Amino acid sequence: MKSTTLLVLSLIFLSFFSYSAAQKVYSWKDKNGVLVFSDTPRPGATEVKMNTQNLTMPATDTSILDSAPSAMPVKFNVSISSPANEATVRENTGSVYVTARISPRFENGFKVQLLFDGSTHGAPSNSTTFALREVERGEHTLQAKLFDANNKLVSVSPVSTFFMHRTSIYGGN
Missing domain, CATH: 2.60.40.10 (Immunoglobulins)
Structure with missing residues (x-):
């Protein structure tokens, strides 16, 4: 669950950054200690500094996510x-x-x-x-x-x- 949340937050962060180079990104930890990224500043948030404007992610095969798990028939x-x-x-x-x-x-x-x-x-x-x-x-x-x-x-x-x-x-x- 924690790794899924971190992955989602990372993807959101990358989408915010690629949306506009001029927009700033801020990060903070919520009450559960989860790192949160946003384009809206709030008290206690720090601005994230990026070294490059061209962020690309390698293509990931998500075909395994599309198919429903096949139920193995039970042999009685x-x-x-x-x-x-x-x-x-x-x-x-x-x-x-x-x-x-x-x-x-x-x-x-x-x-x-x-x-x-x-x-x-x-x-x-x-x-x-x-x-x-x-x-x-x-x-x-x-x-x-x-x-x-x-x-x-x-x-x-x-x-x-x-x-x-x-x-x-x-x-x-």
Whole structure:
């Protein structure tokens, strides 16, 4: 901020000087200690003496000031964090709680769709936790899809596998 103010004041000073060689330029410090240049004298101001009448400044490339900064698109990732890949779930009721993880942060309006054994499980949700009920014994796969507020697919998780163990009615595990 201070360097910008000094640059602006310097440019004003140069424009005053180039406006008229006969005009005088005065300087003083304001109440904040900032050096001020003016063609109007005031109490406490000193006259600025210049050695030359021909002041020129080199051309400066200001094209970077004209363009708006380009926003880098955020790359979202979704993954299944629970149950862990290749985990064994031992639950006789067949209930499994699935948790998806989104990074960076889950944004407002985003939705997550869970795929269980390759098929969608319920409607896309703004929650990253899902409950599966009455899951049969054996190997199962999970996958999550992340959609933005415009229902555009943003990210798809790798397939995660888990194994459901339930007590068999025939006496085996």
